[in-house]
C-alpha cells in the first residue's frame with residue numbers, strides 16, 4: 203500500500219516479487235515491510251525479496267516488522283549463503299499483547315494488534331495523522347492576515363488580533379481538512395470480536411475470508427474465518443468498506459462467497475490480483 207511517498211508492503215508470500223514486477227511496482231520504494239505471522243504463504247517471499255534488493259545495489263535501510271523468530275530465520279539464511287548485504291536491515295519484533303505503535307511517519311502512523319490464529323499473529327492499522335485546515339485564499343489575502351494568524355487558523359483556533367480588536371473565526375477563513383483515513387489489515391484469524399475496538403471506524407477493512415458458511419466448522423478448526431464472519435466484524439466495527447481475501451482454493455467461483463458477505467455487510471468487495479483499491 204502507498205501513502206504520499208511512503209510505500210508499505212504487508213505480508214510477503216512466495217510470488218510477491220514476481221507480482222511486484224508484473225504490476226511495475228518498484229522494490230526500491232519499499233522501506234517498511236510488515237509480516238503478520240510465520241505461515242509460509244505470508245512470508246516465504248521475503249528472502250527472495252531481500253536478495254533482489256541486494257542485487258539491485260540497494261543501500262538504504264529496510265525495516266521489517268514481524269513476529270519473534272523472523273529475524274532468526276533471515277539471519278540464518280544470510281549466514282549460510284555467505285551473503286553480505288549492501289544495505290542494513292532492522293528487525294522490529296511485533297507483540298501479540300494489545301495495540302502497539304510500530305511506525306510514526308510524517309503523515310501516517312502504523313500500529314499492530316493481536317489476531318487469534320494457530321501461531322502468534324498480528325493485524326496492522328495504517329492511520330492518517332490529523333492535518334492542518336485549508337486556507338480560503340481570497341479571504342486570507344483580502345484580510346492580509348499575519349503569519350501568526352494563519353498558523354492559528356490552520357490549527358483550528360480562532361485568532362484574536364487584540365490591537366485591532368478583531369476576531370478572525372476559523373470557519374470563515376479555512377475549510378476543514380479531508381476526513382482522516384484508516385486502513386485495517388486483518389491477516390489470518392479466527393472470528394474474534396475482540397479485534398473490533400482496534401479497527402473501529404476504519405475506512406477500509408481487509409479481513410480474511412477463507413471459507414463459506416457451509417465450511418464454518420472447518421474455519422473454526424483451522425483458526426480462519428468465513429466471509430459472513432468477516433462481514434459481521436466489518437459491521438460491528440462501523441467500517442466503511444470491507445475487502446475480502448485469502449480464499450480457500452476449494453472455491454472456483456468466489457461470487458457465492460461475496461454474496462454471503464454482502465448479506466451481512468453490503469459494502470463488501472472481493473480482493474483481486476493486480477487491482478488497485480482507493481481508500482476514501
Ligand SMILES: [Zn+2]
Nearest residue numbers: 239241319390
Ligand atoms: Zn496462517
